[in-house]
Amino acid sequence: MPIMKWMDEYSVQVAELDQQHQKLIELINLLHDEMRQGKGRESLGRILDQLIEYTRVHFTTEEDWMARAGYAGLAAHREEHRALTRQVEELQDQHRAGSRTLSLEVMVFLKDWLVNHIQKTDQKYSDVLKEYQRR
Known part of the structure; x- marks a missing residue:
């Protein structure tokens, strides 16, 4: 059972960014599923690594869009x-050191982190990027 699902209100109206947000949701759901199945530290660590790497790729893409569109809040x-990247890297470091297990609390943090970022911060640039795409 997924911990989160894509909803239309998450859309920033830029197909590339929406697809990346959906991929981040998939990775969080995969991490959650593996955790619930009691998968080992290596499996969870590998998925957490993928999540962090994909987040970096997404943030770079998003910032490039904002720069090209002249978004004042860049x-x-x-x-x-x-x-946000530092927070997730801290979780990863703690997990690798064995001082933190991937608990439901961590999963809720990751879910809330992504949803809040998309719905609050990312929505601020949506109109600017939509206008940039029209030009």
């Missing part, structure tokens, strides 16, 4: 990306 958005 600097603040970029800083939020850096802060």
